Amino acid sequence: xxxxxxxxxxxxxxxxxxxxxxxxxxxxxxxxxxxxxxxxxxxxxxxxxxxxxxxxxxxxxxxxxxxxxxxxxxxxxxxxxxxxxxxxxxxxxxxxxxxxxxxxxxxxxxxxxxxxxxxxxxxxxxxxxxxxxxxxxxxxxxxxxxxxxxxxxxxxxxxxxxxxxxxxxxxxxxxxxxxxxxxxxxxxxxxxxxxxxxxxxxxxxxxxxxxxxxxxxxxxxxxxxxxxxxxxxxxxxxxxxxxxxxxxxxxxxxxxxxxxxxxxxxxxxxxxxxxxxxxxxxxxxxxxxxxxxxxxxxxxxxxxxxxxxxxxxxxxxxxxxxxxxxxxxxxxxxxxxxxxxxxxxxxxxxxxxxxxxxxxxxxxxxxxxxxxxxxxxxxxxxxxxxxxxxxxxxxxxxxxxxxxxxxxxxxxxxxxxxxxxxxxxxxxxxxxxxxxxxxxxxxxxxxxxxxxxxxxxxxxxxxxxxxxxxxxxxxxxxxxxxxxxxxxxxxxxxxxxxxxxxxxxxxxxxxxxxxxxxxxxxxxxxxxxxxxxxxxxxxxxxxxxxxxxxxxxxxxx
Amino acid sequence: xxxxxxxxxxxxxxxxxxxxxxxxxxxxxxxxxxxxxxxxxxxxxxxxxxxxxxxxxxxxxxxxxxxxxxxxxxxxxxxxxxxxxxxxxxxxxxxxxxxxxxx
Numbered sequence: 001x002x003x004x005x006x007x008x009x010x011x012x013x014x015x016x017x018x019x020x021x022x023x024x025x026x027x028x029x030x031x032x033x034x035x036x037x038x039x040x041x042x043x044x045x046x047x048x049x050x051x052x053x054x055x056x057x058x059x060x061x062x063x064x065x066x067x068x069x070x071x072x073x074x075x076x077x078x079x080x081x082x083x084x085x086x087x088x089x090x091x092x093x094x095x096x097x098x099x100x101x102x103x104x105x106x107x108x109x110x111x112x113x114x115x116x117x118x119x120x121x122x123x124x125x126x127x128x129x130x131x132x133x134x135x136x137x138x139x140x141x142x143x144x145x146x147x148x149x150x151x152x153x154x155x156x157x158x159x160x161x162x163x164x165x166x167x168x169x170x171x172x173x174x175x176x177x178x179x180x181x182x183x184x185x186x187x188x189x190x191x192x193x194x195x196x197x198x199x200x201x202x203x204x205x206x207x208x209x210x211x212x213x214x215x216x217x218x219x220x221x222x223x224x225x226x227x228x229x230x231x232x233x234x235x236x237x238x239x240x241x242x243x244x245x246x247x248x249x250x251x252x253x254x255x256x257x258x259x260x261x262x263x264x265x266x267x268x269x270x271x272x273x274x275x276x277x278x279x280x281x282x283x284x285x286x287x288x289x290x291x292x293x294x295x296x297x298x299x300x301x302x303x304x305x306x307x308x309x310x311x312x313x314x315x316x317x318x319x320x321x322x323x324x325x326x327x328x329x330x331x332x333x334x335x336x337x338x339x340x341x342x343x344x345x346x347x348x349x350x351x352x353x354x355x356x357x358x359x360x361x362x363x364x365x366x367x368x369x370x371x372x373x374x375x376x377x378x379x380x381x382x383x384x385x386x387x388x389x390x391x392x393x394x395x396x397x398x399x400x401x402x403x404x405x406x407x408x409x410x411x412x413x414x415x416x417x418x419x420x421x422x423x424x425x426x427x428x429x430x431x432x433x434x435x436x437x438x439x440x441x442x443x444x445x446x447x448x449x450x451x452x453x454x455x456x457x458x459x460x461x462x463x464x465x466x467x468x469x470x471x472x473x474x475x476x477x478x479x480x481x482x483x484x485x486x487x488x489x490x491x492x493x494x495x496x497x498x499x500x501x502x503x504x505x506x507x508x509x510x511x512x513x514x515x516x517x518x519x520x521x522x523x524x525x526x527x528x529x530x531x532x533x534x535x536x537x538x539x540x541x542x543x544x545x546x547x548x549x550x551x552x553x554x555x556x557x
Numbered sequence: 558x559x560x561x562x563x564x565x566x567x568x569x570x571x572x573x574x575x576x577x578x579x580x581x582x583x584x585x586x587x588x589x590x591x592x593x594x595x596x597x598x599x600x601x602x603x604x605x606x607x608x609x610x611x612x613x614x615x616x617x618x619x620x621x622x623x624x625x626x627x628x629x630x631x632x633x634x635x636x637x638x639x640x641x642x643x644x645x646x647x648x649x650x651x652x653x654x655x656x657x658x659x660x
Binding site for chain 1: 563564567568573576577580583584585587588591592595596598599600602603604606607609610617618619620622623626627629630631633634636637638640641644645649652655656
């Protein structure tokens, strides 16, 4: 199994085996074996689907306007949005993948968790409230605020759609593999079930249904992970030292699991990955979109605080779960395959087997159902973000230049959700046997090199012009894609060439500064009349972004 | 009162400059602190991993790497907490006063 091989590569001292771990941590679960049908899991999953469909029915009755559809009418509180963001961001693969990484390598798993978290403070300090004050439904609203609508929205919608499609492929393939593994369902059925449910949630319930699916999923996942972690600690009298001592005793690598291993041995790659994770998070369209669901900047800030707390807490839990699995799953014959060395069902099963070890069949079913629910929540958010880029940015503002009717715009958005759902299922089927390990790294590199530079410069730099934003953004997009394709993850691992043309797995350390540089250069060289007007318009934009005066749906001051 | 007039009044109001400078000082300082903490952690792992392997106390298997790693996670939560607290009290109050006085 590929995941096992990946972990073996990691622990075997590969120079920089970051990507397999990254893939584990966020999307790709590799090829998995189909397991016996898990009825506990299926019953609990059906309950979850029943509940979320009831919510979708309720949400559909209360979704009338474009604002309801894209932004849940701006009626989500900071706390709810924080939970929904956490639900959007904590993927099944990060739960299973990080705990598996801890199970295999101990401390190294913690390095990952940290990388996935530190983008959030940056979003809060530099982006969240300005985004809320300037935008309406998509981050393109902000990027194009004082620039020419047609080119900038076309660019931003392209950036959003590329990120959404790549992310969806990773999620769909991961979903199919995971469901095959946990539920014993065929890959094809699994992918179709995910596709159909996400289309139903998004098309009928819009942002309201998507938000509540994410909130419920976040609560279930946090509850399940807390239960496992407490059960593990209970067995050791709530003494971390006792847990770690036992883990060191039974783990094949013994004391080495308590300190950094081989995960970060090339500092440049490590920093490049760190940049992609940190700034890519701030360029993910489905995450940025969540800031328009709250009534004002105050709630937007609160939602980041709650999201950071929940996500940070969750990553600490996965660390305890990984160590719990070392002690309670590793070395227990019932959880191992025929060789007695690897985990039954693959390395990613560490947390799932641990759920069984501490809670029996019923809790195993619960955790499996939660993993399925988790995928649904993530793909729904992605689909909605992609649909809004098509309907709000391309259809309403590029083709109809803001003169389209709101009802048609919502209709187009629903059609777009349907279309994206179908495309996601088809891509999920096409990529079933493909190595999609590079997909998550690519997604974050693109988000960090395309959406993030243009968004941040549109908010902070008065000198930005349309030409600079569009040229710089597309250069960043091209650089991230080309360097990833020429790098080891695609050129060697997927296309089977002997050596990579570009030596690094993570291009962000080059592509992101390049995007900033190009955006700056093409802006300062732009002396057109429109550029002069755009620079002058910055002051009014700054005033709105700082004070919230004139912000969409803002409470009257 | 026309929108434009109130915009001009806000722009020239001393509290507007105060708001912008206070907020940007806090935001950029906290962002810089987060970057230093995180990239510092990565650089220690890359160049001095043995430092993180030092036992927490004599004879314990727990290394100082663990509280440091968890500390980086907690620092992210604490820094966002500090920003949200100041922005939702001090800066929002300043904004309210500014808009009120510029009417």
